[in-house]
Amino acid sequence: MGKKLLVVGYGASGSNLVAMMAAKKQCDITILTATDYMEVPLSMTSVLAAGPEAHSKVLFPLLQEPGCQIIQGIAASVTDSSLTTTTGQVIPFDICVLATGQEIPTYMPDPVTEGSISTRKANIEALHDKIKAAKTIVISGGGPLGCETAADIQLRFRDKQVILVHPRDNILHTMHWGLPEFGTKTLQNMGVKLILNDKVTDYNSSNNTVTLASGKTVPSCDLYIPAHATGGGNCKFLPPHSQINGYAKVNKKTFLVNGFENVFAIGDCSTIDNIKLMMKVEEQASHMCKNIGKKLSGEPLAEYSPGFKGSVQGPGIVSLGHDHPDAVALGPDLGEGFMGWLVFVFLGWCGPPGGKKMAQVKSKFNASVTPKLGKGLSD
Numbered sequence: 001m002g003k004k005l006l007v008v009g010y011g012a013s014g015s016n017l018v019a020m021m022a023a024k025k026q027c028d029i030t031i032l033t034a035t036d037y038m039e040v041p042l043s044m045t046s047v048l049a050a051g052p053e054a055h056s057k058v059l060f061p062l063l064q065e066p067g068c069q070i071i072q073g074i075a076a077s078v079t080d081s082s083l084t085t086t087t088g089q090v091i092p093f094d095i096c097v098l099a100t101g102q103e104i105p106t107y108m109p110d111p112v113t114e115g116s117i118s119t120r121k122a123n124i125e126a127l128h129d130k131i132k133a134a135k136t137i138v139i140s141g142g143g144p145l146g147c148e149t150a151a152d153i154q155l156r157f158r159d160k161q162v163i164l165v166h167p168r169d170n171i172l173h174t175m176h177w178g179l180p181e182f183g184t185k186t187l188q189n190m191g192v193k194l195i196l197n198d199k200v201t202d203y204n205s206s207n208n209t210v211t212l213a214s215g216k217t218v219p220s221c222d223l224y225i226p227a228h229a230t231g232g233g234n235c236k237f238l239p240p241h242s243q244i245n246g247y248a249k250v251n252k253k254t255f256l257v258n259g260f261e262n263v264f265a266i267g268d269c270s271t272i273d274n275i276k277l278m279m280k281v282e283e284q285a286s287h288m289c290k291n292i293g294k295k296l297s298g299e300p301l302a303e304y305s306p307g308f309k310g311s312v313q314g315p316g317i318v319s320l321g322h323d324h325p326d327a328v329a330l331g332p333d334l335g336e337g338f339m340g341w342l343v344f345v346f347l348g349w350c351g352p353p354g355g356k357k358m359a360q361v362k363s364k365f366n367a368s369v370t371p372k373l374g375k376g377l378s379d
Helices: 012-024 041-050 052-056 117-133 144-156 179-190 281-297 337-346 364-368
Strands: 004-008 028-033 068-072 075-078 082-085 090-092 095-098 136-140 161-166 193-196 200-204 209-212 223-226 263-265 318-320 328-330
Touching: 004 012, 012 028, 012 281, 041 052, 041 117, 041 144, 052 117, 095 281, 136 144, 136 200, 144 161, 144 179, 144 318, 179 193, 179 318, 200 223
Parallel strands: 004 028, 004 095, 028 068, 095 263, 136 161, 136 223, 161 193
Antiparallel strands: 075 082, 082 090, 200 209, 318 328
8 A cells, every 4th residue: 555644542533543544445554552452431430439340341452453553652753754752663654643632640541651451450440449448539620520420439439528629600511401500410419519619729648638729628638539631632742833731733624733744633632622522533533534535645635514513512421420320311401311311321331342343333323322332333
């Protein structure tokens, strides 16, 4: 084939793109990934509460697409024709697509310290032990991640005081269809204490005290969990004019990274206005696949038009409790009826691909009705 495609990052976005491009057989594909395993990110809030056994169900080996080369490493710098890793390895390419995600400590593997599956498992088990031992847990961030974490812990450990701190008037403030109000009532009914219009500014582990921006404190906090992207994006290796706090600055129509002709970015690592969950994975990967073909043939790049333009987050997909018997699914219909059930099942993914690939999900609907990754997916 001759032409070289380099995909940096092998999570949801990267694996979708690789599978699509491998099927087209338009170019030679190299994958650069920081870890020697894959993990189902949607399940991590419940994994923290449920423990090692649940974690083992969402870890699996790297998916090997036919004809694709996998290199384990971390990007240090990139030009329009090659990428250099932190170990000095130079990887040439004709087109490079960044799909490295964002830095969310605990919920996403640390590319530097959690490259091996054994280290990742040990770290998650240690945090689960801390959750079990804690009496008071403070979680900062009232988005989907923080709300799900609060519910997963509170439902499994009724004797604990779970406190959720959020800087806005409402939790889930970027979501539509009444989710903020319904989510607030649901969490409070579960026993979660909400502190709104405030944010955590410091956690002193020596005296177990959380300090808030208002000057108030939460004493006797045994465990503090930041449930948001504290570190920004995972593209800090880009030059300053091509990133904003680690997020690749892209042309939102073509996905080209600012200042480059052959480097693109998709998913959570980019500045594309979209939900930072997994709803746009297939949509963006499909468009990127189309533009790779156009770039290789010298045609003008196609323009991306995202769905759900009227809302920041798109349809609400939040599961408070996941597979717990008392879980509540929050969907466009406020968690009731068929759509609420689909939402619950979608976020109930908890298992390895079972021989199928994440990237083989042919539609968001098919993914929504699949209780375990890979089961029931069409080829």
